[in-house]
Amino acid sequence: MDNVRNQRSEDTLPGRFERTSSLTFILYFIALAFVVWSFTGAGWSFSALGQGVPAMLDFLSRAWPPSTDRLAAVGLSILETFQMALVGTLVGIVLSLPLAILGAKGLTGSRSLYFLSRSIVALFRTVPDLVWALIFVITVGLGPFAGTLAIMVDTIGFCGRFFAEAMEDVDKAPSEALVATGAKRLDAIFAAVIPAAMPAFITTSLFALEKATRSSVILGLVGAGGVGIELKVAMDFFDYPLAMSIIVMIFALVLAVERLGVWARKKIIEG
Amino acid sequence: MSQVGSEAGQGSPMSIEQRHIVLQVQGLSKRFADKTVLEDITFDIRQGESVALIGSNGVGKSTALYCCLRLIEPENGRIQLLDQNLLGVKAKSLRMVRREVGFIFQKHNLVPRACALTNVLHGALGYQSGPRQWLHCLTKSKNRKRAYEMLERVGLNHIALQRADKLSGGQSQRVAIARALMQNPKIIMADEPVASLDPIAGEAIMQLFFSLCKSDGITLLFTSHNIEHALQYSDRVLAIAGGKITLDACSAELDAADLNQQYHYG
Numbered sequence A: 001m002d003n004v005r006n007q008r009s010e011d012t013l014p015g016r017f018e019r020t021s022s023l024t025f026i027l028y029f030i031a032l033a034f035v036v037w038s039f040t041g042a043g044w045s046f047s048a049l050g051q052g053v054p055a056m057l058d059f060l061s062r063a064w065p066p067s068t069d070r071l072a073a074v075g076l077s078i079l080e081t082f083q084m085a086l087v088g089t090l091v092g093i094v095l096s097l098p099l100a101i102l103g104a105k106g107l108t109g110s111r112s113l114y115f116l117s118r119s120i121v122a123l124f125r126t127v128p129d130l131v132w133a134l135i136f137v138i139t140v141g142l143g144p145f146a147g148t149l150a151i152m153v154d155t156i157g158f159c160g161r162f163f164a165e166a167m168e169d170v171d172k173a174p175s176e177a178l179v180a181t182g183a184k185r186l187d188a189i190f191a192a193v194i195p196a197a198m199p200a201f202i203t204t205s206l207f208a209l210e211k212a213t214r215s216s217v218i219l220g221l222v223g224a225g226g227v228g229i230e231l232k233v234a235m236d237f238f239d240y241p242l243a244m245s246i247i248v249m250i251f252a253l254v255l256a257v258e259r260l261g262v263w264a265r266k267k268i269i270e271g
Numbered sequence B: 001m002s003q004v005g006s007e008a009g010q011g012s013p014m015s016i017e018q019r020h021i022v023l024q025v026q027g028l029s030k031r032f033a034d035k036t037v038l039e040d041i042t043f044d045i046r047q048g049e050s051v052a053l054i055g056s057n058g059v060g061k062s063t064a065l066y067c068c069l070r071l072i073e074p075e076n077g078r079i080q081l082l083d084q085n086l087l088g089v090k091a092k093s094l095r096m097v098r099r100e101v102g103f104i105f106q107k108h109n110l111v112p113r114a115c116a117l118t119n120v121l122h123g124a125l126g127y128q129s130g131p132r133q134w135l136h137c138l139t140k141s142k143n144r145k146r147a148y149e150m151l152e153r154v155g156l157n158h159i160a161l162q163r164a165d166k167l168s169g170g171q172s173q174r175v176a177i178a179r180a181l182m183q184n185p186k187i188i189m190a191d192e193p194v195a196s197l198d199p200i201a202g203e204a205i206m207q208l209f210f211s212l213c214k215s216d217g218i219t220l221l222f223t224s225h226n227i228e229h230a231l232q233y234s235d236r237v238l239a240i241a242g243g244k245i246t247l248d249a250c251s252a253e254l255d256a257a258d259l260n261q262q263y264h265y266g
């Protein structure tokens, strides 16, 4: 009796792996091979990594202590960097709102405007900010304005998408109730949908500002304003102490903006 | 904003039969997918009347009421609302009709993050469009004052600046009534206005609602699955069964026990 039962459960015990067709198996194999090969393509090298450690220590010892010679100039440059991020983000947020309203499913009811707005936002989001910076340096010239525009476009790509999704997720009943009182659809959106989506808007905007602060540091490398160019010059002239003081200040700026974001988000979730 | 209301039938000596028909529904039908909910709904409502629409659960009371303001698009039929052929009008005229009709939902449908005063102010959006009507702090003093008066009428002026999501169910429904009054409506339609409230709050709100409509001469059409409420707060009762109006009678002539038996509730 016992024997029979054992026999039966042996037969029905599922295998460890599901059977795959040989085609699937080949595809898995190709994918695995590609990953392995990619390490070569990426120049992965343990020996270089080994040699890099002492070089890094050498850099650190030569960069320490950070230089305080050009503190005021670097400080101003850091301030400019943050101002680029702030203005770019603010203008981007304002411009992304109409795009988000058009790009939120079922909010305005116009299919063609929905696709147009979604396409613009997707284009802005998928092209990297450094590429936008290169384009704006050509169109408006070297300097912080090019960087600000690049951040603005990047923010529209980010906020345009998440604002639209936030508005799609809102309970539609209050805005429908206003439409039932004879309100125009746009009034119902501004009076009922946007207030409900406001916490999500603010959270998204704070993330956008954090993101913008990090990119604004990099944009200087292509001449689009901000502290990035100072860092590059310091590195090119082997002025490592100056480079270190710039890095420390960048660190402080990004950290400060991040902490501000965390604090503000917590306030909003509680309130 | 148009100032109606005062000329409406306050203690009008005219009998109801002589008054103007404000809502006329003829042969209204509605189906969802393969299910016919309303087959042939026909009734008239005259100016200043209070009419209850009763029927058992799922019979189509809400659907009928929503169709009367075209919040649901009916299949067939004719709806004459405030002298407009509702199913034939363009979007703009539809808004013009809707702004003269208050609609109270079973769930109040207030804007949760806005204060009571702002929610009441929104009742005027059909008359005034734009940013100044979105928030009480931006609007004209005249509108603000009027919104406050409407809150006063429902007894909630002391919590004008309280956020709607902090109000109790009964308070929220009062704010919704104040918002409807802000529209200066000729008609108020209410879909089970107290069904989601406890009996005591529900009673108080029906009482308030009824007396406000009577004192302003506002025509009232409400649905209810509470026969006692329906009889107490209406001049006339309509009942729906099988997609048709099966009863149209004066409330005074009806008996709650009879109706309860006829339109069985479970």
Ligand SMILES: Nc1ncnc2c1ncn2[C@@H]1O[C@H](COP(=O)(O)OP(=O)(O)O)[C@@H](O)[C@H]1O
Pocket (backbone or CB within 6 Å): B032, B033, B037, B055, B056, B057, B058, B059, B060, B061, B062, B063, B064
């Ligand atoms: N949007 C909808 N889609 C499909 N069926 C619906 C929809 N709305 C209502 N119904 C159906 O129509 C019938 C009538 O609903 P309703 O008008 O809400 O009834 P009542 O208000 O009398 O309880 C119900 O059987 C319900 O399931």
Ligand SMILES: [Mg+2]
Pocket (backbone or CB within 6 Å): B061, B062, B063, B192
């Ligand atoms: Mg219902």
